[in-house]
Amino acid sequence: MAAGLRELARPLRDPADLDPLLERVGDARVVAIGEASHGTHEYYAWRAALTRRLLEERGFGLVAVEGDWPDCYRVNRSVKLRHGADDDPRDALDAFARWPTWMWANDDVVDFCRWLRGVNAARPADRRVGFYGLDVYSLWDSMHELVGWLREHEPEHVAKATLALACFEPFGEDGAEYAFATRFAPTTCEQTVVELLRHLCEERGRRAPADDPEAHLSAEMNAAVVAGAERYYRAMVGGSAESWNVRDVHMADTLDRLLEHSGGKAVVWEHNTHVGDARATDMARSGMVNVGQLLRERHGADDVVLVGLGSHRGGVIAGSEWGAQMQRMEVPAARPGSLEALLHEEVGEDALLVWSPRGPRPAALDRRLDHRAIGVVYRPQRERWGNYVPTVLGERYDAFLYLEHSRPLQPLHLERADEHVPPAAHAV
Structure with a gap:
């Protein structure tokens, strides 16, 4: 089992190391890229790196994120250089006012959106890549x-x-x-x-x-x-x-x-709990569906590639409760027996794992393992019994980016006193 994982894993050091994943994407119409938290720099940075390559090399034409439509449409107008829009996407992102603002109002998203505006500036208006929100809170x-x-x-x-x-x-x-x-x-x-x-x-x-x-x-x-x-x-x-x-x-x-x-192809940015197929987790027993499952059902597994991310330990930006002020928190080493602990023990470095839905593959991909999921609310003290989703990795995703150590992202601003906090139904 372990040797199979080591053999499958490829070192992940720079965007060129994503080549096997680009090959796996092929002609797929939708690539959904997850994250194990909404407050980790490396998740946002690697997701942006993969997205840049998809836009430049595979002809993807829009980015759709787990954000509100009105806020993201202001960003969309900026990156598309629309008349009257913000000249700098940072201004559009800094205007986000619904808790948790740090999800999108952070340095990593600014860097990506500035890059996207530069790419779009060299394209005719009808071929510019958009940035849109999918969520329902607004x-x-x-x-x-x-x-x-x-x-x-x-x-x-x-x-x-x-x-x-x-x-x-x-x-x-x-x-x-x-x-x-x-x-x-x-x-x-x-x-x-x-x-x-x-x-x-x-x-x-x-x-x-x-x-x-x-x-x-x-x-x-x-x-x-x-x-x-x-x-x-x-x-x-x-x-x-x-x-x-x-x-x-x-x-x-x-x-x-x-x-x-x-009429084109889309990259989706959401949490792993939305991206990874719910049928490969304990969510299904609770009667829950998610975006990844619906994409596969609606478009076919061959036209959809689901990418998960996770890390062994590090730091994160999150709130201690719903609506609380953001803070930097330590993420302890993954608990024994979890997916992240197994990858730490048997791979031990940042790595990309890509597998085929058909043919032989490491047995660990078909085992049910606990997979860490940190929401906008995080309580490190619950690591022994919470913060994990039982997951069959090989069924939940088509590829996985594993990181040994992660850091908190850098928000653009602290939460504001007049910020809108939506009802606390779910913390991811």
Whole structure:
């Protein structure tokens, strides 16, 4: 078993060492790249390095991340050099105001987005690579963005949008309060937002191509976020599996809309718990699906490559509880018997592991091993019994980047006093 892992592993020192993974990607349409935490420099740096090669050498045309649509669309406008957008993507990223801001407002993402803007500057406008958010949390931000866009471009829909906004206003832009209220109220805002989305989509189909089709896409995406967020907050009262599934289905649906809009290929940046196929973990027993599973089911395993990341020990940026101020925390050595401990013992250096879904492979890839997962909330003292997801590595991913030691990433700013904190349904 161990010799097989050593034989499979390839040293990982610079981006050229990613060649076997580029070969594995081949002509796949979607590459989803994970991370074992939202606060580790090396995960972001290696993910960016792989993405740069995919954009330059494999023709990928968009990056879709575990972030809110309105915030990421501002970054998208900057990296695409749109008129009136921020000249420096750092300014767009520094404006992120939903906890945990450090997920995207950090030096590693700034470096990547500045690089992407430079690449796009040398391309015609219709071939520029986009940067988009897939997540579902931005109900009120998306509602306000949508109303503003409709007032300028499609005033005939403003009344419906204003009606939807008015439905949520009594809850003070508090998703938890809305979720709590739906437990006792016989009606919700569901019908108003569904009607709004339906009218927007029908109108888009009837209209001739717009002067700015991506701006219209953004309006439609904001409407979809409102509909998805309403379902998500309502599902929170039904249990963690239900709300998790609403969120991940929304993210997969958003990616499909982006693929349809672009006609190209996508790189996805999310946590391992979203990227790695849920059927190869204990999530499946809890009735949970995730983005990686949905991508394989919808597009076929041959057209999707799932890449996991993990490390043996180091440091991370996280909060001690939901909504807490960020802090640098030590990540202790992986607990005995875990995937990371096995890789430390038998490989012992930064390494890339790529395997074929068919044919012989090391037995360790088919064993169920604990695989560390650090969310935006992290408590190192739980390492003995928590912070791990039982995983069959060879089924959960198509490749894995292992790191011996990791460091915390560098946030652009501390959390602000007026920062919005979404309801605590999931900590990843």
